Amino acid sequence: MSDSTIELEVLTKIKDEATKNGCTEKEVMQGYIQKMNGEHQEEFQKTPPEERIVFVPQCLRESDCKAPLGEHGYVCQHCNPECQVHQISAAAKKLNYKGVYILPGGSMAQKIIDFSQPHAILGIACEKEALLGGLLLKKLGLVGRGILLFRDGCVNTLVKIADVLKVLGINLDRNTTKKL
Numbered sequence: 001m002s003d004s005t006i007e008l009e010v011l012t013k014i015k016d017e018a019t020k021n022g023c024t025e026k027e028v029m030q031g032y033i034q035k036m037n038g039e040h041q042e043e044f045q046k047t048p049p050e051e052r053i054v055f056v057p058q059c060l061r062e063s064d065c066k067a068p069l070g071e072h073g074y075v076c077q078h079c080n081p082e083c084q085v086h087q088i089s090a091a092a093k094k095l096n097y098k099g100v101y102i103l104p105g106g107s108m109a110q111k112i113i114d115f116s117q118p119h120a121i122l123g124i125a126c127e128k129e130a131l132l133g134g135l136l137l138k139k140l141g142l143v144g145r146g147i148l149l150f151r152d153g154c155v156n157t158l159v160k161i162a163d164v165l166k167v168l169g170i171n172l173d174r175n176t177t178k179k180l
């Protein structure tokens with residue numbers, strides 16, 4: 001079965017579950033992501049930062065972002081300290097993460113994984129992208145943690161930075177994380 005067929009099947013299942021339970025598809029997806037996070041928590045904690053990467057969505061950039069699109073996503077120029085992409089990149093760098101990648105779309109994820117060979121991935125995304133990302137990780141046998149955007153959309157999205165910093169620093173040196 002092709003990846004796109006599996007994705008379609010999962011999204012149809014989500015829709016059916018939402019109808020059956022009288023809730024939104026977003027709520028069903030949130031439940032799945034929460035479950036995945038719980039299942040992967042321990043392994044994520046055990047993974048050193050040098051083997052972790054971070055995926056951030058391109059919509060988290062500032063509207064006047066000048067980051068050029070490269071082979072592995074947008075390349076942040078660190079032009080704005082208020083930009084959440086910059087804040088996440090800076091924190092991950094201090095913690096010695098293997099890399100932070102700004103995804104132009106979910107389809108580039110596999111290419112970056114093949115290139116960077118991480119053991120664990122922290123993905124920041126909307127519900128649908130996080131769910132599809134979770135399917136990819138399952139297929140590849142990788143560890144994943146998802147953090148959902150609290151304002152989603154195609155542009156000007158936002159994530160709770162405190163939540164990101166907390167997960168970034170999970171099980172890492174407390175003195176380092178305090179300074180983030």
Ligand code: SF4
Nearest residue numbers: 065076077079083086
């Ligand atoms: S800090 Fe990076 S991602 Fe944010 S607007 Fe500047 S170049 Fe774009």
